[in-house]
Amino acid sequence: MASPVAPQVLVAANRGPLSYALAADGTLSARRGGGGLVSGLSAALAAQPEALWICAALSDADREAVRRGVAEPGVRMLDIDPAVYDDAYNGIANSVLWFTHHHLYDVPREPVFDAGFRRRWASYTAYNRAFAEALAEEAAEGARVLVQDYHLALVPGQLRELRPDLRIAHFTHTPWASREFLEMLPDDIRSELVWGMLGADLVGFHTWAWAHSFMAGAHLDDERGIAEPLFPAGTGGERYIRKNPSGPVRHKRTDVAVFALGVDADDLRALAHRPEVDDKLAGLRAEVGDRRTIVRVDRTELSKNILRGLLAYRELLTVHPEWRGRVVHLASAYPSRQDLKVYRDYTESVRELAEEINAEFGTEDWQPVLVSVQDDFARSLAAYRLADVALINPVRDGMNLVAKEIPVVSEAGCALVLSTGAGAYAELRADALTVNPYDVTATAEALHTALTMPEAERAERTKRLAASATALPPAAWFTAQLEALRG
Numbered sequence: 001m002a003s004p005v006a007p008q009v010l011v012a013a014n015r016g017p018l019s020y021a022l023a024a025d026g027t028l029s030a031r032r033g034g035g036g037l038v039s040g041l042s043a044a045l046a047a048q049p050e051a052l053w054i055c056a057a058l059s060d061a062d063r064e065a066v067r068r069g070v071a072e073p074g075v076r077m078l079d080i081d082p083a084v085y086d087d088a089y090n091g092i093a094n095s096v097l098w099f100t101h102h103h104l105y106d107v108p109r110e111p112v113f114d115a116g117f118r119r120r121w122a123s124y125t126a127y128n129r130a131f132a133e134a135l136a137e138e139a140a141e142g143a144r145v146l147v148q149d150y151h152l153a154l155v156p157g158q159l160r161e162l163r164p165d166l167r168i169a170h171f172t173h174t175p176w177a178s179r180e181f182l183e184m185l186p187d188d189i190r191s192e193l194v195w196g197m198l199g200a201d202l203v204g205f206h207t208w209a210w211a212h213s214f215m216a217g218a219h220l221d222d223e224r225g226i227a228e229p230l231f232p233a234g235t236g237g238e239r240y241i242r243k244n245p246s247g248p249v250r251h252k253r254t255d256v257a258v259f260a261l262g263v264d265a266d267d268l269r270a271l272a273h274r275p276e277v278d279d280k281l282a283g284l285r286a287e288v289g290d291r292r293t294i295v296r297v298d299r300t301e302l303s304k305n306i307l308r309g310l311l312a313y314r315e316l317l318t319v320h321p322e323w324r325g326r327v328v329h330l331a332s333a334y335p336s337r338q339d340l341k342v343y344r345d346y347t348e349s350v351r352e353l354a355e356e357i358n359a360e361f362g363t364e365d366w367q368p369v370l371v372s373v374q375d376d377f378a379r380s381l382a383a384y385r386l387a388d389v390a391l392i393n394p395v396r397d398g399m400n401l402v403a404k405e406i407p408v409v410s411e412a413g414c415a416l417v418l419s420t421g422a423g424a425y426a427e428l429r430a431d432a433l434t435v436n437p438y439d440v441t442a443t444a445e446a447l448h449t450a451l452t453m454p455e456a457e458r459a460e461r462t463k464r465l466a467a468s469a470t471a472l473p474p475a476a477w478f479t480a481q482l483e484a485l486r487g
């Protein structure tokens with residue numbers, strides 16, 4: 001059981017606020033982790049100095065840091081057996097759960113649930129248990145615990161068995177699979193997943209679209225006697241009562257709610273005006289000249305739909321040749337999950353298609369697409385400042401914070417081309433140019449409309465987009481969940 005100074009607020013996430021790199025001379029250096037979860041949580045926890053963030057050691061350098069006792073205050077990294085970690089993170093979380101929630105399978109071939117899958121699922125369970133045990137060990141009596149994302153879906157159920165005194169929330173930063181995709185999972189595995197989540201007092205999503213999918217999935221399991229809705233989905237007061245609360249788990253009720261993460265305007269603008277970003281901006285300006293810019297920033301992630309975005313840009317240059325030489329597409333696609341072949345191949349395809357477009361249209365003094373395949377946050381912020389148009393066209397995305405960041409930082413006021421697949425669509429659609437992410441022609445036309453939008457209209461829309469984007473900044477997003485947990 002916890003000591004008297006044990007934390008009252010704990011967060012568990014696969015990725016921590018920092019990860020380490022090990023230099024040839026043995027020195028460890030820390031760097032900020034990538035992705036929306038880390039941006040949001042880091043900003044939220046800045047206002048919670050007493051909180052403890054439990055995360056996994058992601059690499060040999062992180063494990064070395066744990067062994068040397070190198071740690072940031074308020075962070076505990078778990079040194080999990082590398083083979084177990086690889087099965088859980090690459091084999092299940094990123095290859096199965098991510099693909100299920102984002103509908104990414106190439107269905108004639110995938111998914112395949114065989115003996116190898118079940119072995120990896122056992123690792124996923126063990127990896128979740130390592131988090132549940134660490135939380136149980138650290139948390140103060142009655143503490144509030146916020147478990148993050150699909151990596152840790154089993155933790156709420158496991159932790160409740162170990163520490164029934166705790167108040168537990170689970171927050172999903174991704175979409176939740178539609179009923180058809182959830183139903184692909186073997187029955188026993190799906191049931192474990194839903195039961196794991198329903199171990200929480202509170203289950204949160206970025207938008208009602210994903211919350212309703214979750215509830216539809218729980219209804220599905222209701223047919224098999226798992227959970228029973230107290231109120232029908234969509235009435236706003238969704239609660240689940242467990243049908244079978246016998247056994248060691250005493251928990252009976254889970255609330256499902258939406259907390260739409262936004263950005264903190266002051267923090268973001270301060271970050272975007274550091275000297276390092278000014279330097280990058282000067283470099284980009286020199287390359288772009290007085291041309292218009294279409295900006296996108298993503299991880300090289302299949303669900304971000306980077307290839308169709310490039311195809312739309314190519315179609316724009318074909319159908320509206322007046323833009324040739326007058327626009328530059330700045331695409332930052334920083335490497336992600338490169339242990340998975342499908343991600344390496346995707347990254348390569350992005351590079352190749354950008355090269356094709358440059359070869360087809362480029363001239364001596366104009367390169368149509370500038371792709372940066374590196375994790376360079378300062379360059380991304382510089383691109384945000386320069387953006388005339390932001391292109392955010394995911395096929396399916398939990399929130400997409402970039403859609404919220406660009407309107408806040410853009411200096412010229414920027415038109416947002418946004419797909420219906422982004423979680424941010426729910427809040428930003430009124431002032432964005434919205435597109436079906438599969439429709440390349442419609443996306444090309446939206447880019448043309450964005451580039452020709454009158455300046456006053458663009459400025460007006462950007463102002464409203466920035467207001468929506470900052471409605472629930474990270475600190476408020478976090479405290480809203482803590483408050484809901486107190487209930």
Ligand code: G6P
Binds near residue numbers: 036173
């Ligand atoms: C998404 C997930 C996060 C994850 C991030 C980066 O935003 O919801 O949980 O941290 O992608 O992915 P990575 O695999 O690099 O942690």
